[in-house]
Amino acid sequence: MASLWRGYISLLQRYTLPTQMATGGVTSGLGDVIYQQGIEKRGWQNHEMYRTRRLIMYGSCCFAPVANRWHAVLNKIQVGGWKTTAAARILTDGVFFAPFATCFFYACQGLMEGRPLYSTAETQGIKDRLGERLWGTVWKQWAFFGPAQIVNMTMIPVYARPPFLNMFAIGWSTFLASANKAGGLAPATLEADILAIEVME
Secondary structure (H helix, E strand, C coil): CHHHHHHHHHHHHHCHHHHHHHHHHHHHHHHHHHHHHHHCCCCHHHCCHHHHHHHHHHHHHHHHHHHHHHHHHHCCCCCCCHHHHHHHHHHHHHHHHHHHHHHHHHHHHHHHHCCCCCCCCCCCCHHHHHHHHHHHHHHHHHHHHHHHHHHHHHHCCHHHHHHHHHHHHHHHHHHHHHHHHCCCCCCHHHHHHHHHHHHHC
């Protein structure tokens, strides 16, 4: 186990962004699997892989590159000693990045679902969905990640900060999976198949 961890840290140092992207994809996908199998108890035969794929895509290709650049920016903040610097970084992260990350999540998931920007008679649009859920999600994010960020900003080197938070993000991804499931859209082909079955019945 120790050798695996050392190998992972070595990959982070040598190939920072690709390793962060792989980590983000794994933790996001695992969060959805935990939600579907552990909470919804769907069983593997009824597992909705399109939901897992969307979260893997978000965690690896969407969120990880943004988080990589954001932590590089945070690392440049220097205010007095290490305590005030850490406090400034945590405050900046909470005030600016938490709301942005919430908007980014629902926007990315909406685009992957094929959801329109504005609501129609049949479908809630990305804009209304975000307005409905933004601050409730941000408050939960502050409560969940606040203590983790204190450790992250004071003890963890910058290249390892996104993956460190991804360890906590397994739990957060489970919450996001549940949040996006409420009112989520299935792929168009799946909806067509369901409709066809209902017609046959």
